Amino acid sequence: MSALPLLARLTPVRLLLAIAGGLLLWLSFPDHDLAVAAIGGVVLISVAMWDVRPRLGALLGLLAGFACFVPTLSWSGIYVGAVPWFALATFESLYVALMGAVLVWAQRPLIRRGHALAAALLVPVLWVLQELVRGTVPYGGFPWARIAFSQADSPLSRWAAIGGAPLITVSVALVAVPVVLLIVTRRLPKVALTLAVLVGLGSWAVPVPTSGDSSARVGLVQGNVPSPGLDFNAERRAVLDNHVTGTTELAAKHRDLDLVIWPENASDIDPLRNPDAAAQVARAVEAVDAPLIVGAILDEPAPAVSNASLLYRPGGDEPERYVKQHPVPFAEYVPHRDFYRLFSDKVDLVRVGFAKGDEPVAFRIEGDDGAFSAIPTICFEVAYDGLMREAVRNAEDEDRPSLLVVQTNNATFGYTAESTQQYAISRIRAIEHGRSVAHVSTVGVSGFINPDGTSTPTTELFTAAQPVDEVVLRSGLTVSDRMGPWVEWVCGFLLIGAGASRVGTRLAGRLGSRRPSTPQTEDVTTGA
Structure with missing residues (x-):
C-alpha cells in the first residue's frame, strides 16, 4: 500500500x-x-x-x-x-x-x-x-x-x-x-x-559560450502595423511602407551595418512580381547600403503562395531565398478543410494555402570582420527541434561562423504573451546551438540573443523600433547538435x-x- x-x-x-x-x-x-x-x-x-x-x-x-x-x-x-x-x-x-x-x-x-x-x-x-x-x-x-x-x-x-x-x-x-x-x-x-x-x-x-570567432553589426527593423489584429492583411502596403521608413531611419543613424533584417510579412505584396513593391525594397537597400533580409509572401507556386525570406544585396540581381519548410496547419493551410469546417467556419479565413519549402538555407554575408552565414527561420519553425538542428548543421558545412535569424509576425496575437513565449524559445535555441539569434517581429518583441541565452533589451509591442547590436558570430557544433x-x-x-x-x-x-x-x-x- x-x-x-x-x-x-x-x-x-x-x-x-x-x-x-x-x-x-x-x-x-x-x-x-x-x-x-x-x-x-x-x-x-x-x-x-x-x-x-x-x-x-x-x-x-x-x-x-x-x-x-x-x-x-x-x-x-x-x-x-x-x-x-x-x-x-x-x-x-x-x-x-x-x-x-x-x-x-x-x-x-x-x-x-x-x-x-x-x-x-x-x-x-x-x-x-x-x-x-x-x-x-x-x-x-x-x-x-x-x-x-x-x-x-x-x-x-x-x-x-x-x-x-x-x-x-x-x-x-x-x-x-x-x-x-x-x-x-x-x-x-x-x-x-x-x-x-x-x-x-x-x-x-x-x-x-559568450565569445565567438568574429562579430557583425546587425540592425533589425520592427516596422509595426497600422492596427493589431487580422486587418494587417488588408493594409499590406502600409506595412511595407512602415518597414521602408524604419530602414531609412536606421540608415540615418547607422552607416556601418553588415546586415539588416525585416520580419515575416514585412512585404505581403510580392516584390518579385509587383514593380511598386520591388521599388520600395530597392529604396530600402539603397538607403542602408547593406544586405537586407526581407520577410515576403510570394505568389508561387500557383495556386499556392510561399512564406519566404529574401536576401537582397546592394547592386545585386535576383534575391536569394529561403521558403518556410513547416507551414502552420490551420493558420497557413487547412488540412481536410471540409471536415474541420463542421466544427468552425474560421477555417475559411485561410483562403490560400502555403507551399512547403524543400531545405534549409544559409545566406552568405560579407561582413567587415569576414564572411558569415545568416540562417533564416520563419515564425513557429523556431519551436521544432529537428528543423533547427538541420539548419545549423547545414550552415556548418559552409565552414564559416553563423547567426540564427528568427523572423516572425505577431500582429495577429495582439497584446498577449505569444510574443514573449516565442522569444523565450529563441533564447533556448541560442544555448542549444551555441549561436547568437537575431529575433525580429513586425510588432515586437524583437531583440538580440547571445549564445549563452542572455538577451539585449527587447522592443515594446506595437511600436516602431530599429535596434542595432554587435552580434557574436560562432562556428562549430554543440554536443546537442552532434548527438x-x-x-x-x-x-x-x-x-x-x-x-x-x-x-x-x-x-x-x-x-x-x-x-x-x-x-x-x-x-x-x-x-x-
Missing part, C-alpha cells in the same frame, strides 16, 4: 492536485516567468497520478493539460474566437492524458513491488515522450508550451547545449522526483536526492524496458497460476 496520505488518495483531491499542477506549469511560462513553478507543477501532477489505474491517470492528465494549455495558449483565440482556442487547448491536453495513462500503467507494478524510486524516475521519461509526440503528430505537431521553453531564465536551460530542449524537460522533472517521493512514501531516497542535486548544480558546469535526439531515444528505450518488465511479470504470474499443483505422495516407509 502506498504511504500517500489517505486524504490525498481520494479522487476529488487528486483532481484538484492535477488542476493545480497544470496551473503551476502555466505560471512558469512568459509573461509570468516563474520558472521554478514548473517543478511544482510536475510534483503535483505526479502525486495526483501516483498508484491509480490508467483510466483515472488519463483523466488526471487531461485536467492538468487543460489547466495549463487554456491560459497558456489564450493568444490563439484573441481575434478568431473561443472555439479555435479551446479546440487547440483540448487537443494538446489529450497528449497529457495519454501520458497519464501510460505513466500509471508502467508505474503501478513497480509501486506495488516496493520500487518507488524506479516508478518515480518514469516521470521525466514520459514527459519527454509526451512532448515528442505532441510536437510531431498530426500534421507535424505543435511543440509549444514544452516545459523546456519555460526555463530560459533558469540555470537548467544550460542543459540545452548537451541534449537540447528534451534534456531541460528531463532536468526539471528529475528535480521534482525527490519531492514526489517524499510526499508519496514519506521517505527521501538518497539516490533521488543526489540526482536532483547533480542536475541542479551540474547545470552551472555546462559550458555555454541529435539522443534524450528521446534513451527515454524511448527506458519506456520499452518498463513495459516489457510489466508484460513479463504478468505473463509469469498467469503461467504460475495455471501450473497444476504437485500431488502429495504416499510415504511408503510408514504406509501413511
Whole structure:
C-alpha cells in the first residue's frame, strides 16, 4: 500500500492536485516567468497520478493539460474566437492524458513491488515522450508550451547545449522526483536526492559560450502595423511602407551595418512580381547600403503562395531565398478543410494555402570582420527541434561562423504573451546551438540573443523600433547538435524496458497460476 496520505488518495483531491499542477506549469511560462513553478507543477501532477489505474491517470492528465494549455495558449483565440482556442487547448491536453495513462500503467507494478524510486524516475521519461509526440503528430505537431521553453531564465536551460530542449524537460522533472517521493512514501531516497542535486548544480558546469570567432553589426527593423489584429492583411502596403521608413531611419543613424533584417510579412505584396513593391525594397537597400533580409509572401507556386525570406544585396540581381519548410496547419493551410469546417467556419479565413519549402538555407554575408552565414527561420519553425538542428548543421558545412535569424509576425496575437513565449524559445535555441539569434517581429518583441541565452533589451509591442547590436558570430557544433535526439531515444528505450518488465511479470504470474499443483505422495516407509 502506498504511504500517500489517505486524504490525498481520494479522487476529488487528486483532481484538484492535477488542476493545480497544470496551473503551476502555466505560471512558469512568459509573461509570468516563474520558472521554478514548473517543478511544482510536475510534483503535483505526479502525486495526483501516483498508484491509480490508467483510466483515472488519463483523466488526471487531461485536467492538468487543460489547466495549463487554456491560459497558456489564450493568444490563439484573441481575434478568431473561443472555439479555435479551446479546440487547440483540448487537443494538446489529450497528449497529457495519454501520458497519464501510460505513466500509471508502467508505474503501478513497480509501486506495488516496493520500487518507488524506479516508478518515480518514469516521470521525466514520459514527459519527454509526451512532448515528442505532441510536437510531431498530426500534421507535424505543435511543440509549444514544452516545459523546456519555460526555463530560459533558469540555470537548467544550460542543459540545452548537451541534449537540447528534451534534456531541460528531463532536468526539471528529475528535480521534482525527490519531492514526489517524499510526499508519496514519506521517505527521501538518497539516490533521488543526489540526482536532483547533480542536475541542479551540474547545470552551472555546462559550458555555454559568450565569445565567438568574429562579430557583425546587425540592425533589425520592427516596422509595426497600422492596427493589431487580422486587418494587417488588408493594409499590406502600409506595412511595407512602415518597414521602408524604419530602414531609412536606421540608415540615418547607422552607416556601418553588415546586415539588416525585416520580419515575416514585412512585404505581403510580392516584390518579385509587383514593380511598386520591388521599388520600395530597392529604396530600402539603397538607403542602408547593406544586405537586407526581407520577410515576403510570394505568389508561387500557383495556386499556392510561399512564406519566404529574401536576401537582397546592394547592386545585386535576383534575391536569394529561403521558403518556410513547416507551414502552420490551420493558420497557413487547412488540412481536410471540409471536415474541420463542421466544427468552425474560421477555417475559411485561410483562403490560400502555403507551399512547403524543400531545405534549409544559409545566406552568405560579407561582413567587415569576414564572411558569415545568416540562417533564416520563419515564425513557429523556431519551436521544432529537428528543423533547427538541420539548419545549423547545414550552415556548418559552409565552414564559416553563423547567426540564427528568427523572423516572425505577431500582429495577429495582439497584446498577449505569444510574443514573449516565442522569444523565450529563441533564447533556448541560442544555448542549444551555441549561436547568437537575431529575433525580429513586425510588432515586437524583437531583440538580440547571445549564445549563452542572455538577451539585449527587447522592443515594446506595437511600436516602431530599429535596434542595432554587435552580434557574436560562432562556428562549430554543440554536443546537442552532434548527438541529435539522443534524450528521446534513451527515454524511448527506458519506456520499452518498463513495459516489457510489466508484460513479463504478468505473463509469469498467469503461467504460475495455471501450473497444476504437485500431488502429495504416499510415504511408503510408514504406509501413511
